[in-house]
Amino acid sequence: MQFPTTSLLAVLAASFTAAEQMKINYYSNNACSAYTGQVDVTWATELYGGGNNCYNYHFSNYANIANCYEDSCLCDFYSGQNCAGSSVGQATGSGNCVYVQNAQSFACYYT
Numbered sequence: 202m203q204f205p206t207t208s209l210l211a212v213l214a215a216s217f218t219a220a221e222q223m224k225i226n227y228y229s230n231n232a233c234s235a236y237t238g239q240v241d242v243t244w245a246t247e248l249y250g251g252g253n254n255c256y257n258y259h260f261s262n263y264a265n266i267a268n269c270y271e272d273s274c275l276c277d278f279y280s281g282q283n284c285a286g287s288s289v290g291q292a293t294g295s296g297n298c299v300y301v302q303n304a305q306s307f308a309c310y311y312t
Contacts, residue, residue, distance in 0.1 A: 221243055221270060222242050222270055222271055222274070223245060223271070223274045223309060223311070224267045224268040225242060225276060226238075226239045226265055227262075228262070228263040228298070231262075231300065232298065240258060247311060248310040248312050254308050256306060258307065259305050259306075264278070264299050264301045265299060266293075273311065274310070275293050275294075275310045276307050277290075277307060278291070278292075278301045279305065279306050279308075284307070285306075289303050
C-alpha cells in the first residue's frame with residue numbers, strides 16, 4: 202500500500218502542530234495537592250516572538266505548570282476573557298502553585 206508524499210507530509214505537519222508543549226493542572230487548595238483537572242497546552246507561542254495565544258478558560262482556584270516539554274514554560278492568567286483585564290498570576294515552570302481563582306483566560310509561552 203502506497204501513500205502519496207503530500208498525504209504523508211500533511212499528517213506529519215498536523216502531528217507536529219498538535220504536539221503538547223505543557224500541561225496546566227488545576228487544584229482546589231493552595232498546596233496544589235487536591236487535583237481538580239488539567240489543560241493540555243498545544244497552542245503556546247515562543248516567548249516574545251509569537252502571536253496571540255489566549256485561551257478562555259476558568260476551572261479552579263489554583264494552577265501550576267505540571268509538565269513543560271520545552272526548555273522553559275511560562276503562563277500568564279488574566280481576570281478577563283481574551284487575556285484582557287488585570288494579570289492575576291503567572292506560572293513559571295514545574296513545581297509552582299499560583300492563585301488563579303478569578304482568572305477567566307490565560308496565555309502560555311515557551312523558550
